[in-house]
Structures are given as structure tokens and as C-alpha cells.
Amino acid sequence: MTDLPTGIDDTAARLQAHGYLADRQLATALYLALRLQRPLFLEGEPGTGKTEIAKTVAAMLERPLIRLQCHEGLDLAGAAYEWNYPRQMIEIRLAERDAGATREQLAADLFSPRFLTQRALLQAIDPAQPLPPVLLIDELDRADEPFEAYLLEVLSDFQITIPELGTVKAAAPPIVVLTSNRTREVHDAVKRRCLYHWVGFPDADRELAILRQRVPGASEALSRQIVAFIQALRGTDLYKLPGIAETIEWSRALLELDALQLDPETVNNTLGVLLKYQDDIAKVQGSEAARLVEQVRAALRG
Incomplete structure (x- = not known):
């Protein structure tokens, strides 16, 4: 320890x-x-x-x-403990057959730790x-x-x-x-x-630092584009905004596709990694994705 x-x-x-x-x-x-x-x-x-x-x-x-x-x-049985009733019933049957234990002894034994199933x-x-x-x-x-x-x-x-x-x-x-x-x-x-x-959601600098550590194979240029796109996407009106977990997963997906930079087609094809509701995907696909990609490029050029 x-x-x-x-x-x-x-x-x-x-x-x-x-x-x-x-x-x-x-x-x-x-x-x-x-x-x-x-x-x-x-x-x-x-x-x-x-x-x-x-x-x-x-x-x-x-x-x-x-x-x-x-x-x-x-409930309590699922979270803390429950008594192992099948084993207790077997113990009762055995006690009845052997007739070797008093009612008080049997009751004390049935509710002992060996019949207790521990939960988390x-x-x-x-x-x-x-x-x-x-x-x-x-x-x-x-x-x-x-x-x-x-x-x-x-x-x-x-x-x-x-x-x-x-x-x-x-x-x-x-x-x-x-x-x-x-x-x-x-x-x-x-x-x-x-x-x-x-x-809360991390700011751009911390999200970039997280990405560098968790997805070291991504180039600096691609990582910056990914973070800028995610930060811009969180400013849109979506039902479920992507978290840092989605940022990491999307980065790994883009690496698997050998992407060197973001483009509207790649974004459209991989939105299911970032967004988990069809209404959100439909809202971003197409012209909105292209607008966000261009916004990211302009911001990073400036």
C-alpha cells in the first residue's frame, strides 16, 4: 500500500x-x-x-x-448483503435429519457469517x-x-x-x-x-494535454484540430455533448483511419464515435460539420 x-x-x-x-x-x-x-x-x-x-x-x-x-x-440485497437462503434451507433439512441441534443453536448458526453473501x-x-x-x-x-x-x-x-x-x-x-x-x-x-x-468539461489547453498523454500517436497538428473541433461542438445546441472520453475515442478512430487532418467527409463518417443520438448526428452532418471544420482551420491559422 x-x-x-x-x-x-x-x-x-x-x-x-x-x-x-x-x-x-x-x-x-x-x-x-x-x-x-x-x-x-x-x-x-x-x-x-x-x-x-x-x-x-x-x-x-x-x-x-x-x-x-x-x-x-x-436495493440492500444487491448493494450490501443478502442471506444465502438455499444454503440455509439445506442446513435446516440436515438438522432435521440428524436431530442433533436445538432450535436456538440452529437459529444462531443459520444467521452466521458463513451464510452471508457480501455485496459491494x-x-x-x-x-x-x-x-x-x-x-x-x-x-x-x-x-x-x-x-x-x-x-x-x-x-x-x-x-x-x-x-x-x-x-x-x-x-x-x-x-x-x-x-x-x-x-x-x-x-x-x-x-x-x-x-x-x-x-466539468476541460478547457482547450487541458483537453489537449490529456490527448497528448492518452493518445500519444496523434500528431500535434491533428490533436489541436480535434480539440478545437470538440470545443466548438460543445458550443452547439446538442442533446448530449461529447465528453473527454469521446474526444479520446474519436482521436483513436481517426488514427485508425490514417487521418492527417480533419475534413468534412471524415467528420461526417465518424460522428457516431462522438455523438450517441441520431438527432444530434443529423444536426451536425453536412453543412454544419463543414462549417465547424472551416472554423477550426481558420482559428488555428490565425
Whole structure:
């Protein structure tokens, strides 16, 4: 296990060493979350690197990553724990056959840890963990609102109370990162237990730096054109703006096509890498793509 960062600059440098270029505000929020042992709540548009920050922290601190992918209908059984009822039924049948255990002994045994199936939340706070892990609670806004109540005990005390077994508390707090694409508002009770940071789209300079690091095979000229085009595209009225993840993926696609520079035909043929809704693609295809390409060329010439 690697020691925690010693400061904001050290945090940013260690993230960069693992391929994540964070601005100073994000580096500050992460540093404070690590030092204060508080969960870090990240909101922002899809594709802006929220999930990636948890993966990078796990790599840079050499901690295991436990990921809870939220979805509609997620409940305690899917997120924290559930009792293994088939095994319990087998145990009951065996006890009935052997008649060797009292009712009280059987009840105590049935609700022991060996019949408990751990899900992500319980795994993260299991005191038997050799290292405090990084717990990623991803896309919390996709879960139903009542699910957030399950999280409060974990986020505030790093423990889970199991009625049949008692309270399970982490020997050392895990590093917790929550993300939300803000498709709905997350309850204040969750946010109060966390440090908060909004992850926005990067400016042109930082996006170019990210591209240089993540797609080193792209030429400087092509990288600048890609970044300028993406920045201009985000200024248009689209349903879903492309994030940094799409910028990286589009750059790799253009490299596969041996593109040396942007042209309207190549842009039109690869819009499906950048945009995920047909209405957005139809809005950009053709004359709008040509206009944006010419705008990029003029800006870079000037």
C-alpha cells in the first residue's frame, strides 16, 4: 500500500503519473477527501472522467477497487448483503435429519457469517479486508431515491447494521467516491456526508494535454484540430455533448483511419464515435460539420 499524498501538488502529480490530468480544484477536493477520510461526491456530465478518478486513485495508492454500479431497482440485497437462503434451507433439512441441534443453536448458526453473501458495500467495510479499498458508488442518480437511505450509515460511520448479526464496522475507513450524471438531484443527506466537486468539461489547453498523454500517436497538428473541433461542438445546441472520453475515442478512430487532418467527409463518417443520438448526428452532418471544420482551420491559422 502506498502512502497518501502529502499535498495538493503531490496529489496532482501522482494522478498525472497514472494518466489522469486533474485541475487544481479536483486535486484539492481529492486531497482533502483522503486526508479527512470523507467520501468524495463527483457530479458532472457523462464522459468527464468521474469514474476514472476512482480507478486512478486505486492504482496510485495500490488499493483494491470495489465498484457498485447503481441502477433502477437497486436495493440492500444487491448493494450490501443478502442471506444465502438455499444454503440455509439445506442446513435446516440436515438438522432435521440428524436431530442433533436445538432450535436456538440452529437459529444462531443459520444467521452466521458463513451464510452471508457480501455485496459491494459490505465488502468495502469488511474488517477482514487486508487493505482499506477504494469504493466506487457509480452513477448514484440512476438508483431510486429510497436507496440513498441505505448509504447514510456507510457514508457517515463506515458501518452496516445487519439485524440478524449485528453491526459490521470497517477497521479502517475505505476511500469512497460517488458519482452522479445529475439526471436527478441526489438528496442533501447524502451530500452533507461528502466533500463535493463538479467535474466539468476541460478547457482547450487541458483537453489537449490529456490527448497528448492518452493518445500519444496523434500528431500535434491533428490533436489541436480535434480539440478545437470538440470545443466548438460543445458550443452547439446538442442533446448530449461529447465528453473527454469521446474526444479520446474519436482521436483513436481517426488514427485508425490514417487521418492527417480533419475534413468534412471524415467528420461526417465518424460522428457516431462522438455523438450517441441520431438527432444530434443529423444536426451536425453536412453543412454544419463543414462549417465547424472551416472554423477550426481558420482559428488555428490565425
